[in-house]
Amino acid sequence: MGIVVPLTLSEEQQMLRDTVRDLAREELLPQAIEIDREARFPVETFAKLAELGLLGMPVPEEYEGVALDSVSTSLVIAEVAKACGSTALGIAAHNSLCLWPIFEFGSDDQRARYVADLASGRKLGAFGLTESGAGSDAGGTRTVAVRDGDDWVLNGSKCFITNANFAETFVVTAVTDRDAGPKGGISSFILEKGMNGFGIHKGDEKLGMRGSDWGELTFADVRVPDSQRLGDEGQGFVNFMKTLDGGRVGIAALALGLAEGAYELALKYSHERQAFGKPIAKKQAVAFMLADMATQIEAARALVMAAAVKKDAGLPYRKEAAMAKLFASEMAMKVTYDAIQVHGGYGFTTEYHVERMYRDAKLCTIGEGTSEIQRIVISREILVH
Amino acid sequence: MNIVVCIKRVPATDSRIKVGADGTSIDDSQLEWIISPYDEFAVEAALQMKEAAGEGEVTVMTMGPAESTKELRTCLAMGCDKAVLLTDPDSGTRDAHTTAHALAKAIQGLSPDLVLCGKVAVDRDQGQVGSLLGGILDMPCITEIKALSITDGKATVERAGDSGTTETWTVSLPAVLTTTKGLNEPRYAGLKGIMAAKKKPIDEQEAQLGEAALTIKSLELPPPRREGRIIGEGPEAVTELVRLLREEAKIL
Numbered sequence: 001m002g003i004v005v006p007l008t009l010s011e012e013q014q015m016l017r018d019t020v021r022d023l024a025r026e027e028l029l030p031q032a033i034e035i036d037r038e039a040r041f042p043v044e045t046f047a048k049l050a051e052l053g054l055l056g057m058p059v060p061e062e063y064e065g066v067a068l069d070s071v072s073t074s075l076v077i078a079e080v081a082k083a084c085g086s087t088a089l090g091i092a093a094h095n096s097l098c099l100w101p102i103f104e105f106g107s108d109d110q111r112a113r114y115v116a117d118l119a120s121g122r123k124l125g126a127f128g129l130t131e132s133g134a135g136s137d138a139g140g141t142r143t144v145a146v147r148d149g150d151d152w153v154l155n156g157s158k159c160f161i162t163n164a165n166f167a168e169t170f171v172v173t174a175v176t177d178r179d180a181g182p183k184g185g186i187s188s189f190i191l192e193k194g195m196n197g198f199g200i201h202k203g204d205e206k207l208g209m210r211g212s213d214w215g216e217l218t219f220a221d222v223r224v225p226d227s228q229r230l231g232d233e234g235q236g237f238v239n240f241m242k243t244l245d246g247g248r249v250g251i252a253a254l255a256l257g258l259a260e261g262a263y264e265l266a267l268k269y270s271h272e273r274q275a276f277g278k279p280i281a282k283k284q285a286v287a288f289m290l291a292d293m294a295t296q297i298e299a300a301r302a303l304v305m306a307a308a309v310k311k312d313a314g315l316p317y318r319k320e321a322a323m324a325k326l327f328a329s330e331m332a333m334k335v336t337y338d339a340i341q342v343h344g345g346y347g348f349t350t351e352y353h354v355e356r357m358y359r360d361a362k363l364c365t366i367g368e369g370t371s372e373i374q375r376i377v378i379s380r381e382i383l384v385h
Numbered sequence: 386m387n388i389v390v391c392i393k394r395v396p397a398t399d400s401r402i403k404v405g406a407d408g409t410s411i412d413d414s415q416l417e418w419i420i421s422p423y424d425e426f427a428v429e430a431a432l433q434m435k436e437a438a439g440e441g442e443v444t445v446m447t448m449g450p451a452e453s454t455k456e457l458r459t460c461l462a463m464g465c466d467k468a469v470l471l472t473d474p475d476s477g478t479r480d481a482h483t484t485a486h487a488l489a490k491a492i493q494g495l496s497p498d499l500v501l502c503g504k505v506a507v508d509r510d511q512g513q514v515g516s517l518l519g520g521i522l523d524m525p526c527i528t529e530i531k532a533l534s535i536t537d538g539k540a541t542v543e544r545a546g547d548s549g550t551t552e553t554w555t556v557s558l559p560a561v562l563t564t565t566k567g568l569n570e571p572r573y574a575g576l577k578g579i580m581a582a583k584k585k586p587i588d589e590q591e592a593q594l595g596e597a598a599l600t601i602k603s604l605e606l607p608p609p610r611r612e613g614r615i616i617g618e619g620p621e622a623v624t625e626l627v628r629l630l631r632e633e634a635k636i637l
Contacts, residue, residue, distance in 0.1 A: 011455055012583055015462060019574045053576030066576040076576070 009075070016068070017075040023052065024083035029353075032084040035211030036356050041166055042211065045087060050121020054080075054091055058100045058246075063111070065099075065119035070246070070308040074253035078304075081257025082264070085360030086211030088257060089367075092250040093162035094118070097368075098125025098171050101243045102190060105231035110190060114169055126167035128158035128191075128217050129240060135160075136373040138173075138237055139182045143219060145174035145189065150226050152176070152189065154197075154219040162367075164200055164215030168193045172217065173236045186236035190228045197222040208359030245321045247368045249311060252304045252324035255332035255364035256297065262332075262339035262357040263293045269343055286342055293335045300328040319381035326374035329364035336361045386441030386535070388431040389492050390465065391502035391514070392424035394449045394456045398507060402606070409601045410478055420456045423503025425571040426564035430533055431501050432464045433569065437535070442466045444495060448487050448592050449476045461582035462574035468585070471592035477508075478601060479594070485517035486595020492522060497559060499540070504529045504563040515563035525560045531567040 009017070027048065035042050049055060057073045059065030068076070073095070081088035099118045102110060102125075117123040134140030143156025154174055161170075170191040177185035191198055203214035231239045267290055270281035280286045307320035336358035340347035347354045365371045396402065397417040405412040420428075428445065435441045445460040447453050448471040457468040471487050473479065492500060500522070505512035519526025532543035538558050544565075546552040556562075574582075616622045616629065631637040 011458060012579060014455065015459055015574065015579050015582075016576060019459070019462070019576075019579065023573050051575065052573055053580075057576070061577075061580075066580050068576065068580075 009071075013072050013075060016072050017079055020054075020076050020079040021082070024080050028080065028087050029083040032086070032211070032353065033350065033356060035084070035086060037210075037350065039205065039210040041090070041213040042087065043166065046090065046121065046124065046166075049087075049091065055094055055121035055124070056099070056119030057095045059103045059115055059119050063103070063115040063119050065115075070249060070311040071305060074249060074256075074304055074308045077250055077253040078257035078260065081254040081360075082261035084211065085254065085258050085357065085363075086209045088254045089209050089212040089363065090124075090163055092247070092254055093127060094125045094167075096247040096250045097127030097162075097243060098167070098169060100246060101127075101171055101188070101239060102169075102230065104242075105188070105235075105239050106190075107227075109227065110230065114190060118169060123168040124163050124166050125169045125171070126161050126163040127243070128161050128164075128170055128172035130158060130160045132157070132159050136369050138186060138240075141173060141175050141182070141186060143172070143174040144178075145176050145187060145224070147176070147226075148223075152224045152226060152229065154189065154191075154222040154224060156219050158217040160203065160214055160367075161217055162212060162214050164217060165202060165213050170217065171230060172219075173240060174219075176233055176236075180234060182237045184234040184237075186240075187233050188230040188236040188239060189224050190230050191222065191224065195222050195224070207362060208356070209363045210359075244368055245318050246311065248321040248325040248374075249304065249307045249317075251364050251368050252300070252307065252321070252328040255325070255328040255361060256300050256304050258357045258361045258364070259293070259297050259300065259328070259332040259335040262336040262354050263290070263297055265352070265354055266290065266293065266339040266342040269346075273344075280342070289338050289342060293338055296331045296335055300324070300331045303327050319378055322369075322374040322377040322381070325364070325369070326371050326378065329361065330371060332361035332364055333358075386435055386438035386499070387495070387497045388434060388441065388443045388499045388501065389495055389497040390424070390427045390431045390443060390445045390460070391488055391492075391500070391518070392428065392445060392447050392456060392460060393421045393503075393506040393508070394418050394447060394453045395421045395506055395508040398422070404604050404606060409604050411604070413477065418452070418456065420459060421503050421506040421508070423505055423507070423564060423566070425503075426566065426568045427501040427503050428460050428463055428465065429569045429571040430562075430564055431499075432572070434499065434533070434535055441498075444469060444497070446488060446491060447471065448473050448479075448484055450474050451589075454587055454589075457587055458579075458582050459574055461585045461587075462578035463572055464578065466585065468587040470587055470589045472589055473592040473594065476592070480597050480599035481511050481513035481517055482596070482598040483594050485514045485521055487592040488514065489518055489521040490593045491590070492518070498538075499535075499558055500524065500561040502561070502563050504565045515561055519561040522559075522561065525556045526562070527554055527556055527560070528563045529565040530562050531565055533562065533568065 053066040056065035057068045060067040077088050102114050118125045145152040145154045172189050172191050176187040197220040199218035201216040271279050273280045303324040307317050307324040310317035339354040397419045400416050403412040431443045443465045444467050445465040446469040502515045529544050530542040534541050541555050544552050616625050
């Protein structure tokens with residue numbers, strides 16, 4: 001779109017972006033409306049994406065990954081989201097919320113057992129944190145894991161779990177010490193599809209991201225060996241907060257991509273659509289709307305890249321990740337909304353992409369911590385330090 | 386199987402072209418660049434031939450500005466083994482002879498079994514470099530192939546003939562073949578390929594230009610197309626249409 005990127009991308013990063021842009025335009029955009037309408041998770045697409053390495057972004061080659069830095073990963077997710085938010089969400093959840101924590105917090109044995117299968121896309125991953133009574137408020141977690149000899153016995157349930165019905169590997173949080181509170185009393189476990197008592201159920205119909213799968217997980221005396229515990233006992237909360245920091249950069253990039261996709265369509269349409277004898281792009285009311293969209297997108301890109309650059313440099317980036325997610329997702333709501341307005345009546349139909357992008361963008365203000373939670377995270381960072 | 390593929394960096398096909406201030410070149414300050422799409426068929430064909438042979442090396446080559454490493458790197462990411470960049474800051478204004486001579490010089494040093502290139506670069510649409518390469522390298526050349534297989538040192542190719550016919554040719558190697566749509570579906574580079582590409586070599590050398598046969602005197606955009614006119618509907622409009630085609634458009 002010929003706009004300024006607020007940092008210099010390496011030749012490699014440009015290639016990644018351009019390659020994924022072509023892939024998304026040719027393979028994902030043509031089916032985006034259909035999978036949204038049918039609420040269908042495109043399994044065959046994920047097989048293709050796996051082959052190209054999109055399911056192994058955060059881990060090194062020895063684990064069949066591609067070892068992308070956070071800037072590159074953000075570029076990839078944004079380009080996918082420009083064409084299909086649902087597909088981007090599935091990729092982001094798999095990479096950031098399942099593959100990354102297993103690689104980061106897993107024992108050598110756990111890495112050997114799970115990482116290559118996930119990174120190569122032979123298996124899809126999911127992350128079970130949210131419950132009917134506990135989302136952003138981890139203290140409300142009801143799922144419990146009780147120690148029994150060398151095992152843990154899990155009981156409870158999770159909801160709104162992205163990729164649930166197609167995943168084979170799950171990272172799940174459960175209370176292991178009620179008295180210790182969330183910060184010392186929650187642990188993570190790696191679960192496999194098919195474990196006794198582990199139920200996976202279809203999720204409800206949803207407003208947007210309809211081509212992305214979600215579901216409910218139920219645990220009825222699921223017996224999990226202690227060797228499946230991910231990270232130290234009681235460290236579940238601390239670890240998933242770290243996981244979410246990375247995940248939020250991903251959702252911010254996703255929101256950025258949705259906004260950019262909608263903006264580019266609006267820009268194109270404004271040149272093609274004639275009203276009162278000239279293209280509507282020549283009308284100041286429309287031109288100003290486009291100017292605001294472009295400006296907002298660039299501002300969001302600056303925040304997303306700032307968070308990613310900090311993460312890549314090994315610097316603390318919790319605040320930047322929260323800011324990027326908050327701003328980019330709220331921005332995406334505004335930009336996709338205006339993109340419908342530019343399209344007029346056609347934008348209101350399901351034949352054009354922009355209404356889907358608008359519905360998809362709404363997820364970004366909720367998933368991986370609502371906008372309100374991001375404000376809590378940001379305010380804690382700026383008030384404490 | 387030792388294969389050389391020639392590619393060209395061209396403006397993206399949806400670019401809005403502006404003539405530069407000098408009146409003889411294109412203003413490239415705002416352009417996005419891509420590999421000429423017909424060249425992608427050549428790259429894919431080279432990779433497939435190497436894979437079918439189970440051995441060999443694919444060298445991708447271009448003559449262009451230093452920035453062409455991006456396009457070469459993309460070919461390396463697709464699976465080519467090494468790249469040669471013949472640097473020429475003014476490559477955008479070179480004619481086909483100049484380009485073909487520079488490419489041929491570099492190709493000779495590699496003694497390939499097969500030279501592949503797109504049938505035409507979509508920037509200036511001259512479509513001459515492939516055939517010129519055949520001449521300079523003294524290799525048989527078949528243009529616009531849409532099917533290719535290699536057995537026992539011979540290539541069997543198909544190309545579109547006149548009136549919708551398909552010609553099948555067998556040609557001994559080494560040969561120059563130019564590729565067109567329908568030959569294959571070029572693969573995506575893939576993230577793994579891109580990460581692997583940074584370890585592959587790009588040999589940069591100054592282009593040894595041949596003598597130019599053409600110089601550009603001036604460059605201008607085609608006049609904007611005039612608005613269409615509806616003459617009438619149905620058979621009764623035919624007489625008027627024929628009259629206008631004959632008297633006004635003067636094409637009958």
